[in-house]
Amino acid sequence: MRAFNEALKDAAQATERMLDLLLPRAEGPEARLMEAMRYAALNGGKRLRPLLVIASSELFSVSPVGAHRVAAAIEMVHCYSLVHDDLPCMDDDDLRRGLPTVHRKYDEATAVLAGDGLLTLAFEVVGARETHGDPEVRAELVVALGQAAGARGMVGGQAIDLAAEHQQLDIGQITRLQQLKTGALIAFSCEAGAILGKAAATPRHALRAYAHDLGLAFQIVDDILDAEGTVESVGKAVGKDAAAGKATFVSLLGLEKAKLQARMLADQAAKHLDIFDGKADVLRQLAHYVVTRRS
């Protein structure tokens, strides 16, 4: 796993350098907004989605700058979703990665706007000439990001999550919820490399299948960590779903079966990468990492 840990660290560093470059500097009466956007995005996250973009881009010899820009944009979308999700009217969380959430550190209005600003900047970055020489590629990335992040993707998943407070979901509905809420953006992260590299249909489908299984494994592990972890180890409030009576993979499958399911999905995800031979080793190890992580 040494090579994988290096790859994860390199991807995180490249993404943070790009985020630092792309995020507006704090200045003038709107400085508080810019600061909050930086606080939300430059927060020491694991940068799993950026690694997916970068590792999938390497399969198709994409230029690093293009991959890093898309990685930064996806991380902006991910971070905006956390900021809005943490708001008092949503999950009402005080901690994120062991630090105060944006509305706690700043205020609610600034948190709403910082999220809006990050989401908007993500599209601007993806659409800009520097991302890829072919405008067809940029436009395709914009549309795919919109689909993954919007009402039929991530935002739709959040809405189902809200609805789940008032109605019990079964395993099929929980799976769909998670496929939208976290799966769609993870899938786009893998697909982005294929779009940037103008990949053929076969490798593109293989990556999509990998991303599908990986995303589900990821979410099952999130539920396991929420059930088993402590605030200190996970860096955010835990046990909230159980306390709210919300159905999760753990409550529906039981802890042992959930763990087994996550491992099986990770193995299955790695299998989809067979056509790439050794070139996809980082993505294979990422599948393993996702189900063995502690936070």
Added chain:
Amino acid sequence: MRAFNEALKDAAQATERMLDLLLPRAEGPEARLMEAMRYAALNGGKRLRPLLVIASSELFSVSPVGAHRVAAAIEMVHCYSLVHDDLPCMDDDDLRRGLPTVHRKYDEATAVLAGDGLLTLAFEVVGARETHGDPEVRAELVVALGQAAGARGMVGGQAIDLAAEHQQLDIGQITRLQQLKTGALIAFSCEAGAILGKAAATPRHALRAYAHDLGLAFQIVDDILDAEGTVESVGKAVGKDAAAGKATFVSLLGLEKAKLQARMLADQAAKHLDIFDGKADVLRQLAHYVVTRRS
């Protein structure tokens, strides 16, 4: 003004038809989100920005479908900004166009997500093939929309507006605030026609100058209506800025000078259109309409 009223009505109808087509249908456990997005966007607004897109597109013989899609996308962005701006943590407004605001009609969490969904969909629509055959045009529209709507545009203006609650702004700062908060999206609405029509630099600059003056006139009139209007005539809470001790064009210039300034800006805006001859009559009349409107 007969022809102008027809043009405004036609643009509103075309935009609403397009919004109805593009907005997701309410279905499944996320139905509440979809409903809230439709409620926010299909709300009988005046559709001034769509008219700007459509009228500026007509100067360059742009296909109506492309113009209507961009008009709908800009209206989504405008409506999302109203939904978030109305939230309790922001302006805390109960009424919008005489109807309950989204968080009043639904709930705060749904209002946050509905805004997020509208913003995301706007980029997806602009980037999609149906908007224009040339991907370079679509990518340019995405970037320009991002700049107009983001932290260096509309969202930045909102942030300055928040800061204005704690510090008195002078006329220069108020002008900058309004240029970001409302001016940037109005300017993009005009520029969109030029981008869609691959216009040359000279007509593009003329439209930009028109939009600049129009946007400022528009905001001065908004301040006049806030000072002079009633809830019934304007359709939303009035007198809030004065009550909050916030500086406005009216508080800084006085009512009479503000009215004079708005009229002068509208005349100046129309003058920038001289190079288009009779083809720009709708835009000219729009400048007049903006400073004589009652709501």
